[in-house]
Amino acid sequence: MSAQQxxxxxxxTPAAAHHDTGEGLNTLAxxxxxxPYLRPALPRIVLxxxxxxxxSVVSLAIPLVLQRLVDGTLLHRGGDRYEVIGxxxxxxxxxxxxxxxxxxxxxxxxxxxxxxxxxxxxxLYNKLQHLPVAFHDRWPSGQLLSRAVSDLNLIRRWxxxxxxxxxxxxxxxxxxxxxxxxxxWLLAVVMVVLSIPLWVAxxxxxxxxxxxxxxxxxxxxxxxxxxxxxxxxxxVLKAFGRGRHALQNFRAQAEExxxxxxxxxxxxxxxxxxxxxVPDVAFAVCxxxxxxxxxxGQLTVGQLLAFFATATVLRFPIESIGFLLSMTFDTxxxxxxxxxxxSTPNLIDDPASxxxxxxxxxxxxxxxVHFRYEDSPERFPDLVDGIDLTVxxxxxMALVGLTxxxxxxxxxxxxxxxxVTGGSIRVDGVDVRDLTLEELRSRVAMAxxxxxxxxxxxxxxxxxxxxxxFGDDPATKKAADAQLAEALEVAQAAFAYDLPEGVETKVGExxxxxxxxxxxxxxxxxxxxxxxxxxVLDDPLSALxxxxxxxxxxxxxxxxxxxxxxxxxxxxxTVMLADRVALLENGRVTDVGTHSELLARNEHxxxxxxxLEDEDEDDTGRTNENQNEEVDA
Ligand SMILES: Nc1ncnc2c1ncn2[C@@H]1O[C@H](COP(=O)(O)OP(=O)(O)OP(=O)(O)O)[C@@H](O)[C@H]1O
Numbered sequence: 001m002s003a004q005q006x007x008x009x010x011x012x013t014p015a016a017a018h019h020d021t022g023e024g025l026n027t028l029a030x031x032x033x034x035x036p037y038l039r040p041a042l043p044r045i046v047l048x049x050x051x052x053x054x055x056s057v058v059s060l061a062i063p064l065v066l067q068r069l070v071d072g073t074l075l076h077r078g079g080d081r082y083e084v085i086g087x088x089x090x091x092x093x094x095x096x097x098x099x100x101x102x103x104x105x106x107x108x109x110x111x112x113x114x115x116x117x118x119x120x121x122x123x124l125y126n127k128l129q130h131l132p133v134a135f136h137d138r139w140p141s142g143q144l145l146s147r148a149v150s151d152l153n154l155i156r157r158w159x160x161x162x163x164x165x166x167x168x169x170x171x172x173x174x175x176x177x178x179x180x181x182x183x184x185w186l187l188a189v190v191m192v193v194l195s196i197p198l199w200v201a202x203x204x205x206x207x208x209x210x211x212x213x214x215x216x217x218x219x220x221x222x223x224x225x226x227x228x229x230x231x232x233x234x235x236v237l238k239a240f241g242r243g244r245h246a247l248q249n250f251r252a253q254a255e256e257x258x259x260x261x262x263x264x265x266x267x268x269x270x271x272x273x274x275x276x277x278v279p280d281v282a283f284a285v286c287x288x289x290x291x292x293x294x295x296x297g298q299l300t301v302g303q304l305l306a307f308f309a310t311a312t313v314l315r316f317p318i319e320s321i322g323f324l325l326s327m328t329f330d331t332x333x334x335x336x337x338x339x340x341x342x343s344t345p346n347l348i349d350d351p352a353s354x355x356x357x358x359x360x361x362x363x364x365x366x367x368x369v370h371f372r373y374e375d376s377p378e379r380f381p382d383l384v385d386g387i388d389l390t391v392x393x394x395x396x397m398a399l400v401g402l403t404x405x406x407x408x409x410x411x412x413x414x415x416x417x418x419x420v421t422g423g424s425i426r427v428d429g430v431d432v433r434d435l436t437l438e439e440l441r442s443r444v445a446m447a448x449x450x451x452x453x454x455x456x457x458x459x460x461x462x463x464x465x466x467x468x469x470f471g472d473d474p475a476t477k478k479a480a481d482a483q484l485a486e487a488l489e490v491a492q493a494a495f496a497y498d499l500p501e502g503v504e505t506k507v508g509e510x511x512x513x514x515x516x517x518x519x520x521x522x523x524x525x526x527x528x529x530x531x532x533x534x535x536v537l538d539d540p541l542s543a544l545x546x547x548x549x550x551x552x553x554x555x556x557x558x559x560x561x562x563x564x565x566x567x568x569x570x571x572x573x574t575v576m577l578a579d580r581v582a583l584l585e586n587g588r589v590t591d592v593g594t595h596s597e598l599l600a601r602n603e604h605x606x607x608x609x610x611x612l613e614d615e616d617e618d619d620t621g622r623t624n625e626n627q628n629e630e631v632d633a
Contacts, residue, residue: 027210027332033339034155037119041112045159048108052168055101056317058094060172060179063309065090067183071302105164113160120152120338127341132348133417134374139341142225143218147341150220151334158331166324169317176314183307184299187286191311194282198318201274202325209267209326213333216264219257226250264326271322279315286311348416348437355434360443362533362564363428364391364414366589370422371406371413382421384410385587391534391564396557396577398569398595400608401584407568408449410584411536414566415444427534441465445530447540449568451516451523455508458496461522462487462503465530487529490555492548493521516543524552528559535565542570553577572612583608 025033038045069087128136128144180188230237230246237246290307293299371384383406391397399407413420416432424431432440445465453461462484463469469480484503488496495518499505507514507522514522520543527535541549550573557577569575575595583591583598583605591602598605 027206027328030332031328031335034116034120034335037116037123038159041116041159044108044112045164048105048164049167051101051104051108052164053171055098055105056168056172057175058098058101059313060176060310062091062094063179063306063313065094066309067300067302067306069302070305071300109160109164113156116159117152117156120155121148124148124152124338124341127344127346130346130349131341131344132346132419133412135344138374140222140225142223142228143221144341145228146217146221146224147334147337151217151337154327154330154334155338158327162324162327162331165320166328169320169324172317173314173321176310176317179310180307183303183310184290184293186293187290187299187307190286190289191282194285195278195318198274198278198321201271202321205267205271205322205325206329209264209329210332212260212264212267213326213330214336216257216260217330217333217337219253219260223250223253223257226253268322268326271325275319275322279311279318283308283311348419350436350438351434354436354439355430356439357428357430357435357443359428360533361393361428362562363393363426364534364564364566365389365426365429366410366423367426368423369410369413369420369425371409371418371420373409373418381587383587384413384420386423387584387587387589389582389589389592391566393564394562395579396565396567398567398575398578398581399584400569400575400581400605400612402608402611405584406587407584408538411446411538411566411568414534414536415441415446442530443532444534444536445527445532446536446538447520447523447527449520449539449542451519451540451543453508453514453519453522455506457501457506458499458503458522459484461507462496462525462529464526465532483529483531487525490528490552490559491521491525492552492555493518493525496522517545517548520544521548521552528556533564535563537565537567539568539570539574541574546573549573570612572609575609575612581605 065087069084124147177188177192180191226249230250237243286307290299290304294301294304366387366389369384369387370382372380372382376383387410389397399410401407409418412418413425414427414432416437419433424433426432427435427440427443432444435443442465454464459480460470463480466480466483469476469483471477471480488494488503496503496505499507520540524537524540527537527540541552544552549571553573553576565578567574567578569578569581575581578595580592581595581598582589583602585604591598591605593601599609
C-alpha cells in the first residue's frame, strides 16, 4: 500500500465496506431481507393467505359434516331422507366455497409476485449500472445474468405460490392435528409419534439441501458465462478450430451441473420417501387401533370415518412440505445471490457534499497519483507509482510508453472508472472525487480502442452522452442532427449516411455488423459529440487504415483546439497530433516535452517510438498484403 493511500483516511476503502453475504443467517432471516421490496405487495399476499387458510378450514369441516351424518342420521335415525339431503347440500356448498377461495388465493397473489420480481430486477440492473468497473472485472457476466433472470424467477414463484402454500399447509397441519385430537386423543397421539421421523428427515434435508442448492445455482451462472463467452468469441473459436475443445469444456461444466442437480434430486427423493411412507404406516396403525376402539365402544363409526377423512385432507399438506421446503431453500439461495450483488458497496459514488466546476476550462492535473489493481500481488509496486502531470487547457497531450506500462489504466482514472489509491486527479482545480459522477462524466468524455456499440441506431449511439438532444420537438431534432453531422464528419464516419436506413440504422450486437474501423469511428464520434472539456482517447484510431487515420487526425486537430485531450498513442502518427508528449516508464512520467524535444534528448523515448514504428510497419505491411490478396482474388 502506498504512503498516500494510508494518508487518505477520509476516503472509504474496500476493507472498511460492509458486504452482507447472508452467511450465518437462517433461512427465514435471509429471505426477510426482501422485506423492503415486498412491502407494497404484502397486503395482497396476506389476503391470498387468508383465502387459502379459509379454504383449508372449509376442507377440514367436510369430515365433520360426514361424522354428524353417519353418527346421527345413518346409525341412529335410520337414514332420514331430509337430513341426508341437507348434509349433501352442506358438503356441496363447502366444496364450492373451497374452490372459490382457492381461485381467490391465486388472484390475490399472482399480480404482486410479478410486481416484486420486476422491482427486484430493476433494482439489480440499477445497481449493476452503478457498481464500479472493478466489480465487473471480478464478476463473470453469466453469474449476473443468472441472478437477473433465473434467481428472480424463483423468488417470484415462491412469493406467488411457495410462501402462501407453505404457511397455509403448516397451519392446516397444526389445525388438522388439533381436529384429530378432538376426534380421539389416542389415535392423534399415535399419528403425531409416527410422524416424528418426518421432522427428523426434514431437519437433515434442510442442512444438506441448502448447500447443494447454492452450488447448483452458482454452476448455472458459470454455464451461462461459458455460453455467453463462446457466442461472443465464436469467430475466434472457429478461426482457431477450437469448437471441439470449447464443446468439451462446456460438456464438463454441464456434466458437473448435472451431478449437482442429481444430488439435489436425491436429497428431495430421500425426503419424499419419508413423506410418502410415514403417512401410510401411520394410516395402517391408526386403522387397526381405530377399529379396536370402535369395537370397544370408545369411538363411534362416524368419528373413525371423520378421523380418516381429516387425515386424508392432511396428506397433501404433509406431502407438499418436501417440495415447498426445497423451493424455500432454492429461494433462500436466490435471495443470498441477489444480495451478494446488492450489498456490494459502491465505492465510486457521488460525494456527500459535491463541488461544482464554476468555469470549465479543461485543465487536467495528476497530483502524485498512485494506483494498483485490487488483485495485484503485494510484492509488486503500484502500477501507477506517483504520477505528476499537468495538461493545460486546450492542450493535446499524448501518453507514450511500452506495452503494459499502464497508459490505459491512467486514462481510466480520469472519469473514475477506477479510483486512485493515492494522490489526486483534478479537473479545473477540483478533485474528481469531489464532483458528482454526472458532472464529472459530462466534463470528461472517453473513447476506447475496443469500441462498444449498443443495440441501437447510429444516432442513439453517437449522441449517447447528450441526453438533452433526445426529444421530438423540431428545435431539439435540428440541434441533434447538426451535432450528429459534425461528430460523424470529424470522425470520418460519413459512411453512416449510406447504411440501409442512414443514421437510424440499428447497429451493435443485434444490429448491422460493422467493421472494426467503422465501429471505432462511431465510438470516436460519440466522444466528440459529448462536447467535453476534457477528451480522453485510449488509442481510438488503431483499427483505421493509414489514410483514414490521417484524415481523422487532421479534423481532430481542428476540433481539439478548444478541448483538452489526453491521448494514448500507439502510432507515431497519433503522437504527431499532440502538442506535448508524456513518457510513461515504470509507473511514472519520466519526461514531458514536444515530440522532437523528447526524440533529441531521451533514449528511452527513441526506443519506444522506434518500437511503435516497427509495429506500425508490420501492421501496414499486413494491411497491404491483405489488400494485394484481395486484388489477386
Ligand atoms: N482490470 C484489470 N485488473 C487487473 N490488472 C489489470 C487490469 N487491466 C490491466 N491490468 C494490468 O495492468 C497493466 C497495465 O495495463 P494497461 O492496459 O494500463 O497498459 P497499457 O500501457 O495501456 O498497455 P497497451 O499499450 O498494451 O495497451 C498490465 O500488466 C495489465 O495486465
